[in-house]
Amino acid sequence: MTTTTAPTPVLEASGVTMRFGGLTAVRSVDLTVNSGEIVGLIGPNGAGKTTFFNCLTGLYVPTEGKVSYKGKVLPPKPHLVTSAGIARTFQNIRLFANMTVLENVLVGRHTRTKEGLWSALLRGPGFRKAEAASRERAMELLEFIGLDHKADHLSRNLPYGEQRKLEIARAMASDPGLLLLDEPTAGMNPQETRATEELVFAIRDRGIAVLVIEHDMRFIFNLSDRVACLVQGEKLVEGTSEVVQGDERVIAAYLGTPFEGAPGDEEAAEVEAAEAGAAEAAEAAEAAEASSSTSKEGTAQ
Amino acid sequence: MASNDTTAPERGLIALPQSVARVLVAVGAVATIASTFMSWTYTDEFPGDLTYYGSPAGLQILDLVAGIFTLLFALTLWNVRGLGWLNPSGATQPVVLASCSAFAVSWFSAIAIAVDLKGLVALDPGAYVTAVGSLIALLGALALPKPGDTFKDYVTKPDNIPPAAKIPVWGERLVITGATAAALIIFAYGIGVDPEASETFLGYLLLVVFGIWALMTAGLFDRFATLNSRHKGFATSMAFLAAALFPFVENNEHNSNLGVNILVVATVALGLNIVVGLTGLLDLGYVAFLGVGAYAAALVSGSEFSRFSGVQFPFWAAMLTGMAASLVFGVLIGAPTLRLRGDYLAIVTLGFGEIFRISVNNMDGSSGPNLTNGPNGISMIPDLNIFGFNFGSSHDVGGVTLGRFANYFLLMLIITAIVVVVFNRAADSRIGRSWIAIREDETAATAMGINGFRVKLIAFALGASLAGLAGTVSAHVGYSVNPAPYQFAGSVPPNSAFLLAAVVLGGMGTVNGPILGASLLYLLPEKLGFLREYQLLAFGLALVILMRFRPEGIVANRRRQLEFHDTGQLDIPEQALPDTTVGVTKAGA
Structure with a gap:
């Protein structure tokens, strides 16, 4: 946990509401991510987590509310959000499948480089320098996630876990202050999940705040400084892992609540007794049948 | 054995x-x-x-x-x-x-x-x-x-082909030279067939x-x-040298004319390749940009049928005028349409392509402003004259007489070389990578900080101005311009469908592909006279067959080849990429 005296907010979302026609996918959600913090975002399927992410990154324009990054309100354009300093990964991997691993990361450098068409055509010393610097930074990131030996592979040929890692490296290439990870461990085995956990910690140690959506509870509660739970578009609870884990409403949202007029203890006991009785009766019947058949055999003899 | x-x-x-x-x-x-x-x-x-x-x-x-x-x-x-x-x-x-x-x-x-x-x-x-x-x-x-x-x-191809034995560098260059010469002879023979x-x-x-x-x-x-x-550099220069030798090898005006026309369509196809092959924007009205360039050059050529018959720009100025006109037209068409994706863009560009042709057809002074002389077009475009070198007359070079079309062939070859350089350099850069990223996944690309609209507009404008550049020369080569050839599909190239087919058939995203595709598509109907009536049918059949058996095109981009024929993990390059080039569109390799 960070021990900064006064945490400075990196991301402030206030009253973010997203309506699709009559459907309200996200309802007035407030969320703050402080620098050097890992914040988890959980919620059952369809709770609006990814929609909220899309609102943050400008892929959707929120119906109401505003999102600001380091005190500045973000314009609702994905590329401007990225250049402001928020990078993201996607729930279903969206790498540039037919580009090499290195090229994928180089595309991530887009906002931090300025070389336009003219400098590409004229190939001046500035262009070469910028290209070399980009390549160096990209290779450094690939080393960081451990994919530098596969820099020349097509990204579509990487195994699943490495594709997820590459997506993270590509997002980090834009030198973000905040990284949004949308289910980074989906489809991973326990070892890979562990490795991803380490990776996220390492990213945090680089001074990048992280906001993670995840379904793997052990992963998210290990990782996060704070967890927010989103249910049906509304933020139910926010707090430390313990608080959220202990919250009845969260458990209810995931496992369901007993419905009204649900069988009470008495009724439950009754049912149990009845079931036991039925079982006994069945056993007795079976035994009787067995004995009767033997007796029949006996008489026949 | x-x-x-x-x-x-x-x-x-x-x-x-x-x-x-x-x-x-x-x-x-x-x-x-x-x-x-x-x-x-x-x-x-x-x-x-x-x-x-x-x-x-x-x-x-x-x-x-x-x-x-x-x-x-x-x-x-x-x-x-x-x-x-x-x-x-x-x-x-x-x-x-x-x-x-x-x-x-x-x-x-x-x-x-x-x-x-x-x-x-x-x-x-x-x-x-x-x-x-x-x-x-x-x-x-x-x-x-x-x-x-x-x-x-x-x-x-069998899998067990051993790697080539090491030979000295001059030997390797000799091999390249020999192969290029062989290609020139083969190609020249093909063009030279009666x-x-x-x-x-x-x-x-x-x-x-x-x-x-x-x-x-x-x-x-x-x-x-x-x-x-x-x-790479040596091979490219050898290829251009071989092409420059073509008018000397096949010293015949008719064949030189064929050569010029092939170069024009190949250059335009290469420009289209930026839009279609790299950026993945299906443009069905691309030929209009060639038309804009040609008309712009014709208007300032000093032809007496031009609206500005008194004006005669020197070639470099005419070239820039043509490029600028195409660029403006490209931005005008691109700005409203590039917000669309996929099929919608294709339909809109198809529409704009036709709008160009129909407008040009009507700007004759009676049904519209008098600018293009309507269906009659602008004829009697004078020959170019650069630094006293008159392209219309024959010149003796090294004992060989180069006629009018041979002169234009050499000029067009320089322009093709420029376009090839532009293509290669643009593809292997920050902007080229962002084009390919947009082709691959536009949403992810914008989330990586790429301003999709801006980058697409640059691709569109660059493609348009390259077509305009080719158009300026083609106006002079053909003596006249008229609206008829600039349609979507027709039996005579250039038309949008032809250019698109050249790109797709040859190999999207490569340099050699569209050049080869354009040459084949131009040459085949020219030489197979008996196909005349069935040309479009044969054209369609060839496309269907090729797309069935080699969807990545004749010259496959390494990337495309892997995309269409899943070869597992076999894409490990023989050696690490050199520092100067990332594997962006390894054209021809």
């Missing part, structure tokens, strides 16, 4: 001992070669005049080449010293395909003679010898060990297709590609 002797001898399709099979191929090849020195028919009515003894002509020359080709491949089966490079893995496939080329040319010639001249009586002994000889060679080749169980194994002699051209096509196929299955193309990528 060696492996077949040691391991259990695998039988071919025809059960014959291996030694017999080899001898059969060689004997058949020799017979084919010999037959080309005999008379094939008694009359000179058949194109090419195949009546002489001792001097091959027309189809006989092609058959001679095919025979020698087969013989060489047959000799590789005996491990003849000095020929090992031709068939490094000693595979059966190239031998079969080489003998197929001889068989195809021989039998096609014999059948064509018999059909054209109404009967087998028209055949002289030579034709029978070539038919039998090539058949023997083919049968012998089929008796060689089977490369696999299916027919497909006969036409695919348009009346469709039979000869068909024979040429058969030979080229089977021959290239044989070389491909022998693994020589892959080796050449590695050589090329190692000497």
Whole structure:
């Protein structure tokens, strides 16, 4: 946990509401991510987590509310959000499948480089320098996630876990202050999940705040400084892992609540007794049948 | 070869001992070669005049080449010293395909003679010898060990091709030079075929297709590609040098004219490749930009039919005017339409392409402002004159007289070179990577900080201005401009469908692909006169067949090839990429 005296907010979302026609996918959600913090975002399927992410990154324009990054309100354009300093990964991997691993990361450098068409055509010393610097930074990131030996592979040929890692490296290439990870461990085995956990910690140690959506509870509660739970578009609870884990409403949202007029203890006991009785009766019947058949055999003899 | 002797001898399709099979191929090849020195028919009515003894002509020359080709491949089966490079893995496939080329040319010639001249009586002994000889060679080749169980194994490259032996750098450059020279000769021969002699051209096509196929299955193309990528600059300059030599080799105004037109459509196709191949924007109205460039150049050319007949810009200014006009037009069309994706963009660009043609058709002063002289167009465009070099008259260069079209050919070649450089440099840069990223996944690209609209507009504008550049020259080459050719689909290139087909057929995202595609698509209808009425039908058929069997195009981008034929994880490059180039669109390699 960070021990900064006064945490400075990196991301402030206030009253973010997203309506699709009559459907309200996200309802007035407030969320703050402080620098050097890992914040988890959980919620059952369809709770609006990814929609909220899309609102943050400008892929959707929120119906109401505003999102600001380091005190500045973000314009609702994905590329401007990225250049402001928020990078993201996607729930279903969206790498540039037919580009090499290195090229994928180089595309991530887009906002931090300025070389336009003219400098590409004229190939001046500035262009070469910028290209070399980009390549160096990209290779450094690939080393960081451990994919530098596969820099020349097509990204579509990487195994699943490495594709997820590459997506993270590509997002980090834009030198973000905040990284949004949308289910980074989906489809991973326990070892890979562990490795991803380490990776996220390492990213945090680089001074990048992280906001993670995840379904793997052990992963998210290990990782996060704070967890927010989103249910049906509304933020139910926010707090430390313990608080959220202990919250009845969260458990209810995931496992369901007993419905009204649900069988009470008495009724439950009754049912149990009845079931036991039925079982006994069945056993007795079976035994009787067995004995009767033997007796029949006996008489026949 | 060696492996077949040691391991259990695998039988071919025809059960014959291996030694017999080899001898059969060689004997058949020799017979084919010999037959080309005999008379094939008694009359000179058949194109090419195949009546002489001792001097091959027309189809006989092609058959001679095919025979020698087969013989060489047959000799590789005996491990003849000095020929090992031709068939490094000693595979059966190239031998079969080489003998197929001889068989195809021989039998096609014999059948064509018999059909054209109404009967087998028209055949002289030579034709029978070539038919039998090539058949023997083919049968012998089929008796060689089977490369696999299916027919497909006969036409695919084997996997066990050893890497090329190390040769000195000058040797490698010599190989590149030799190959480029061979390509020039082959290409020049193809262009030089008499348009009346469709039979000869068909024979040429058969030979080229089977021959290239044989070389491909022998693994020589892959080796050449590695050589090329190692000497990229050298290979490119050799290719342009060879192209520059074309008017000297094929010194004939008609063929030079063909050459200019091919270069124009190839250059425009290359510009379209930026839009379609790199950025993935389907533009169905691209030919309009060529038209804008051509009209702009025509208006400032000083032609008396031009609205501004008094104005005569020097060429460089006209060129810039054409480019600028196309650029403006491209931005005007692109700005509203590039917010659309996929099919919607295609439909809108198709519409804009037609709008251009119809507007130009009506701007004649009566149904619109007087600017383009309507359907009559602007004619009598004067020839270019750069630094006192008049493109309209003949010049003697090194003992060879270069006519008007040869002059324009050389000018157009420079412009093609510029466009190739622009394409390569743009593709291998930050902006090129963002184009490809947008093609791959636009949402992810914008989330990576790429301003999709802006980057797409740059691609659109660059493609448009390159087409405009080609248009300025084409206006002068053709003496006149009129709205008719700038339509979506038509029987005469350039039209949008033709350009798009050249890109897709040749290979999207590559440099060589669209050039090759445009040359083939331009040349085929030109030389196969009998197709005239069925041209579009044949065109469609060719597209369907190619898309079925080679969807990545004739020249495959490494990336595309992997996309369409999943080869597992086999994309590890031979060596790490050099520092100067990332693998963005390894054109031609």
